[in-house]
Amino acid sequence: MLPYPVFEGYSRKLMTLTMILKNNEILLGMKNRGIGKGKWNGFGGKVEPNETIDDAAIREVKEECGLDVISIEKIGIIEFEYSGSKELLEGHIYLCKLFSGEIIESDEMAPIKWYKIEDTPCDKMWIDHKFWFPMIQKQIPFKAHFKYLNDDTMLDSTIVIISNSMKKSRKTFVNFVIKKENQILLCNKIEGSKCLLKHKPVRNGESIENSAIRYLEWNYGMTAEQFQKIAVVDIEFIDDSCTQEIYFFVVDVTKLINTPLIEDSKWVNISDITVENLWPDYTFLSKLLMMEPFKAYFLINEDNILCSKYYNN
């Protein structure tokens, strides 16, 4: 599970942001003043003294787009941090699917328009939206922290799914970076993949090391002394209750006489590997190749990485 940042000594300012949904559409307004000027956004703002957060959300929707909320549900909490400030903006994110009244544009928000969800103009919204918008689409409760240098530069992001941990299951795998001089084996054929090799499941009751030995002995006749465990990576999928835990080993087969090609794989020069043909990113491969032990966490929606974190072991 991803450790979530702890903020001590910070004051908090409460804010709301409501995403109004109708069938497959989302209502967005262009902000014309204040924070987020020039960006499309949902409707929200600061919570007033003596007002509940829910009431603030309902009031802001009315003020900014004229609609009367019939019901709302909270879907997430986002902490916005700005570098150099000891104040966190604590944004409470709501979904509204039941509302009445007419849309009224204001000086603050115009134009206001319905977008097909798949056409949401994420590139004209806050940078943070592209990370958490999939949670809105799939209606998955979440918590997030985004640290900004300024309105257009994000320094750090953390997103966690809020789920009943009892329902979470884990599957453990091993995987290998097989290298020979300046080449490594990359998978050729996993659909849509930009992957090293296919993860191999660890059998029930089997240790991680034995699982790696079983695989490498079979394919390369290698012994445990000839390879090294470098990384453990947790991969969480936003709409799957199963987290994958993958142990990565680095294996140098340069001195072996037989180096069979395994599965649908090909040898690729390390210098030819680009961001486009590697999962999850180049940092990952270079850390493995430097034999630098690390832990990592990735939160995935379909093919996109919403959150990636690296830790020293």
Ligand SMILES: Nc1ncnc2c1[nH]c(=O)n2[C@H]1C[C@H](O)[C@@H](COP(=O)(O)OP(=O)(O)OP(=O)(O)O)O1
């Ligand atoms: N990165 C970031 N920083 C600050 N605010 C946001 C983001 N991403 C966002 O989506 N938001 C949201 C959160 C709020 O809904 C608005 C900002 O509210 P704000 O513009 O401060 O409210 P005002 O209009 O200034 O003030 P009142 O409406 O309360 O008068 O953006």
